[in-house]
Amino acid sequence: MNNRNILRLCNRLILPNITSARYKGYKVIERPDPKKFKMPSAADAPSVMEILKEKIRLNGPLTVAEYMHIVATNPTEGYYMKKEVIGEAGDFITSPEITQLFGEMMAVWFFSETRKMGPGKPLQIVELGPGKGTLMVDFLRVLHRLGYESQDLSIHLVEISSTMQNVQASRLCATYKACDIDSPHNCEGETVSGIKVYWYNDLKKVPQAFSWYIAHEFFDVLPIHKFQKTDNGWKEILIEIDEANKLHYRISAKETASVQMLIRPPLDTGDRTELEISARGLGVARQLATRVDQDGGIALIADYGHEGEKGDTFRAFHKHQVVDPLENPGTCDLTADVDFSQLRMAASKTPSDENYAVVLGPVTQKDFLERSQAPVRLQVLIDSAKTEEEKEKIKSAYAMLVDPQKMGERFKFMAYYPSTMAEILEKYPPLGFSSQKSNE
Template identity: 75%
Template sequence: MNNCRHLIRLYSRPLLLPSIWKRAKGYKVVKRPDPKTLKMPSLADAPSLMDIIKEKIRLNGPLTVAEYMHIVITNPTEGYYMKKDVISEAGDFITSPEISQMFGEILALWFYSETSKMGTGKPLQIVELGPGNGTLMIDFLRVLNRLNYKPNDLSLHLVEISSTMQLVQANRLCAKHNECDIESPYNREGQTVSGIKIYWYNDLKKVPLNFSWYIAHEFFDVLPIHKFEHTENGWRELLIDMDENQKLYYRISGEETPSAKLLIRPPLQADRTELEISPRALGIARQLAERVDVHGGLVLIADYGHEGEKGDTFRAFHKHKVVHPLENPGQSDLTADVDFSQLRIAASKTPGVDNYAIVMGPVKQKEFLERMQAKVRLEMLLKNMQSDEQKEKLKAAFSMLVDPQKMGERFKFMAFYPSAMTEILDKHPPVGFADLSK
């Protein structure tokens, strides 16, 4: 009994450890760097894209096409869109707004016409995804000025990941502009000569949620895609590997990849042997649809694409010519035709609380422009031209836009409307998408 009391007293005492057992601090105070003072590495010190790709393959194995596109397009120092202005006759490709002012003017009139079915459309946000050289917005603003939109009636919000392209756009659109603090939701802000405010963002999610016109012209075709082929063992992903000569090549995955398990779902794979799927494109389409459904506005997508009938469209352009996409990464524009059938699935309204959007189209560019009276606009411009040379150039530009062998059928248009507009669109069919001549 005495022993028990002795043990209880012993274990009730505070435990005194020898000084050599005293625990020292297990951490070191490190001052966090100020983001405002951080700078990009110099171009001279930056590794080449090929070195980056080689190292990733060495460490992690073959790349998906989506990973490859992401590296080539968005690398901060060596990415294709990060280094230079690539949209011009001297660059790798040219877009419809650069071909003729008619294109941007007609798109602006389409937005104005369809907005009149909703109300005044003021105040208005114009949001462009991938604004290129800013030419489309210049044409938009010219039309809106004639339609009596004042500087306080609208603002421009441009989604652009490339600081180089942001500067190109700002120099064309603004009387003054400046970079913004890293804590700001926008990277750059500016103002036109007339006083219209312009903001640049690197992500659509940062754009304010207000009534907006959303325009995505040749935007979806550059978003990274996963490529799949249907084999006797099921769907397998096309990967990019490196051979013994340090040259990139395609290979088929031996097993079903996580991307195949996650992305290939009915009805995407019906009666198809090849698939190209962009999770980023599907996410942005759904985001745009939700924005217009909840906050009001319109979405217009213009891109070259198809309705699910194509499987292998991944390619590259250099100096206006098609080149192999795995050669000289970073020197060519990587692109894939937009699968509009997938955008429709992602954006269409569904039963229940989340209705998302009414989806119209796709329709061929030729049909859309002609239904928007592009020929009438052409005749007006021709009457105001003095020289035969100017007239021939304008006719050639118009032909480029509508000729089925050129852009007329390859490029297509799709629109998103708020789900609440069902009855209105039944009474007043969407201009450009419905054939009103019948």
């Protein structure tokens, strides 16, 4: 009997038994119920530093983006997950916390620009990174005066921190509850006047409809990749553990995947030797641009940043002071200046792309507020003050927003409009972005 016949005989004799054994050995394993998952207690959870060092030991050096993501969002020890971080008692303060005028002027701006499109009802207000909810409180006060009722609008907040969600709910809602895990939103509530409020952990889950998108000091905390130009081309800056068991930077020996994916013309042209790119930020910018073009609405981005002239801006804040971002991770705010030139490239209308936003700006916060007639509102607040001390506080707060040496020049505004608005904006210049007075 030749070899081929022997193999055929063996197959007939053996394979049925193997199949039978595999079949009889199969067991149905019950999947765990996500609704019964529990987070470890604070006492049992490792520190952020321990998490980072163990990850480096197992997988090698971290990118700056990986480092920022872990430090900010670790479920038990992440910076934004544990405590309220905004305000005088926190590590930084934002414009809405300084004066009510800031949120009021943004609401007036959205209302004015929406009138160029139509009635703007029904309306979704979508805020990315709502902070303590202060800006939205000021928003709603203005919209009430402008005739918006509870049936005209809903509020959609993109927030990953349950701690901050509770803070926001306490400011905004009369009722508030967590939702089933199968729901697209994590929590929902209702204001005293009956406006529905929803919380999400991702912009993708927010319903697509005519919306006002607000991203105030949101992009600056999104993870960035840092790159250095060397004699051998662009290399990524990584974070590893040194001989003293401390975190430190080093340049990658080889070209990383991030270099190949993110560094493209025109970013790699000219005499730049340092780059910071947020893949997450570019993705969100593209989402906003696509949404306003497909569903209508406007997106307004307000953040501190530049137009591509800076290279190394990664830093940390603790108790309102700049500190080393690699020291005491999880206890300080990690941030980087927003490169508005990159946000423009991610969102601008170009042939063959699916995003079609008309991009305006950036303009400085000083110019945006003054062109939006903020001094008029300032005078009303001053005239309404009962004491000279109150008047001085109002003036001082406004000065903080517009003084070039404080927030006036460092903070910038950028807006996304639907592509169909291009000709209308030529006729009716956009409020805040043009030195011309709007015809509205």
